[in-house]
Amino acid sequence: MTATDTNDIIVLSDVTKTFGTFQALKGINATIREGEFFSLLGPSGCGKTTLLRMIAGFDEPTTGAIEIDDKPMAGISANKRPTNMVFQSYAIFPHLSVAENVGYGLKTRKMPKTEIAAEVDKALEMVDLRGLGNRSAHELSGGQRQRVALARALVMKPKVILLDEPLSALDKKLRDQMQVELRSLQQSLGITFILVTHDQEEALIMSDRIAVMFEGEIAQLDSPEGLYRRPRTKRVASFIGVMNFLSAKLTREDAETLTIQIDALGEITVPRDIAPEGLTPSEVDAIGIRPEMLTVLMDDTDTAERTVEGSITGTSYYGDMTYYEVKLPGDGDPVTISMRNTAGRSVLPAGSKVSVGWGAESIVLFE
Numbered sequence: 001m002t003a004t005d006t007n008d009i010i011v012l013s014d015v016t017k018t019f020g021t022f023q024a025l026k027g028i029n030a031t032i033r034e035g036e037f038f039s040l041l042g043p044s045g046c047g048k049t050t051l052l053r054m055i056a057g058f059d060e061p062t063t064g065a066i067e068i069d070d071k072p073m074a075g076i077s078a079n080k081r082p083t084n085m086v087f088q089s090y091a092i093f094p095h096l097s098v099a100e101n102v103g104y105g106l107k108t109r110k111m112p113k114t115e116i117a118a119e120v121d122k123a124l125e126m127v128d129l130r131g132l133g134n135r136s137a138h139e140l141s142g143g144q145r146q147r148v149a150l151a152r153a154l155v156m157k158p159k160v161i162l163l164d165e166p167l168s169a170l171d172k173k174l175r176d177q178m179q180v181e182l183r184s185l186q187q188s189l190g191i192t193f194i195l196v197t198h199d200q201e202e203a204l205i206m207s208d209r210i211a212v213m214f215e216g217e218i219a220q221l222d223s224p225e226g227l228y229r230r231p232r233t234k235r236v237a238s239f240i241g242v243m244n245f246l247s248a249k250l251t252r253e254d255a256e257t258l259t260i261q262i263d264a265l266g267e268i269t270v271p272r273d274i275a276p277e278g279l280t281p282s283e284v285d286a287i288g289i290r291p292e293m294l295t296v297l298m299d300d301t302d303t304a305e306r307t308v309e310g311s312i313t314g315t316s317y318y319g320d321m322t323y324y325e326v327k328l329p330g331d332g333d334p335v336t337i338s339m340r341n342t343a344g345r346s347v348l349p350a351g352s353k354v355s356v357g358w359g360a361e362s363i364v365l366f367e
């Protein structure tokens with residue numbers, strides 16, 4: 001790949017990394033666009049940190065090439081790259097003041113003291129810590145420390161900010177808040193952010209695009225909506241949210257349509273273009289349908305494009321939502337159905353016989 005599109009800030013071409021005999025990255029191809037919030041998402045050990053460290057310049061690929069801002073990065077050390085890494089908040093120096101922490105990188109660049117002070121003030125302002133420069137770092141809350149870590153990267157004016165699971169040490173409430181803050185800061189600054197996370201919800205909330213990685217390979221690179229609505233493989237579908245899988249097979253095809261026999265739901269004919277790129281229709285062995293795309297029909301006023309009879313085998317009440325496990329015809333596992341608990345909607349107990357509504361447009365094909 002080459003950076004023909006001037007909006008591409010990073011181009012990864014056939015990047016591999018081998019540790020001894022273990023191949024941690026198996027040929028990564030991707031481009032990251034200028035100004036986007038890009039996430040590397042995948043389970044622990046899939047190679048996210050390895051890839052981020054090579055973009056940062058802490059390590060070199062075994063084979064392949066990394067280009068940043070139209071320049072090949074081979075042999076270019078970390079401090080000469082237009083990137084800066086945000087470490088987890090515990091990596092800040094506790095014995096230094098906030099301002100000393102933030103100005104640390106500029107000091108090593110030998111910038112004059114008065115200029116450092118001005119740049120540090122600007123960076124603290126960006127992360128909402130104005131006036132706290134003289135505080136000792138150990139007096140800060142977890143959220144404030146995370147902001148110092150971010151300011152320490154921003155003050156270096158990088159083109160790309162790299163973040164390796166920056167929020168994983170924070171408790172859930174603070175993490176939710178920081179996700180929103182980081183996203184809005186990134187949007188207002190327009191700097192490219194690359195986030196490493198194993199948390200699919202975090203990646204969905206924050207990112208413009210996400211590369212889902214398994215075992216050293218990118219399984220799918222897409223927008224959050226693309227990954228959720230059009231996952232290419234069962235593995236991606238199960239990693240991003242909950243997906244019900246129902247056995248299915250192709251029974252007919254023509255130029256415009258595919259006819260699929262779904263064990264639990266019967267035969268449907270769908271436009272060919274709902275199939276993901278690269279799918280061979282004759283290889284289809286399952287369809288997927290998300291829990292919110294199925295409806296437990298409560299009374300005659302509830303309608304659906306299609307219905308099927310089922311029985312509830314489990315009910316989990318979450319206040320705003322109820323999750324039902326529902327056995328459909330055939331010998332497949334029960335499906336999960338999520339229902340919003342709007343006014344007047346009752347919660348049905350296990351054992352209830354119900355009609356389940358669904359629509360052909362919400363199914364995903366898998367091979």
Ligand SMILES: Nc1ncnc2c1ncn2[C@@H]1O[C@H](COP(=O)(O)OP(=O)(O)O)[C@@H](O)[C@H]1O
Nearest residue numbers: 019022024042043044045046047048049050051
């Ligand atoms: N320096 C190293 N030496 C040997 N193996 C490594 C080294 N760094 C990472 N690995 C291995 O490479 C794989 C990917 O690691 P890593 O990139 O840290 O995964 P992730 O960040 O996705 O959890 C893991 O199996 C890890 O054990």
Ligand SMILES: [Mg+2]
Nearest residue numbers: 048049050196
């Ligand atoms: Mg990691």
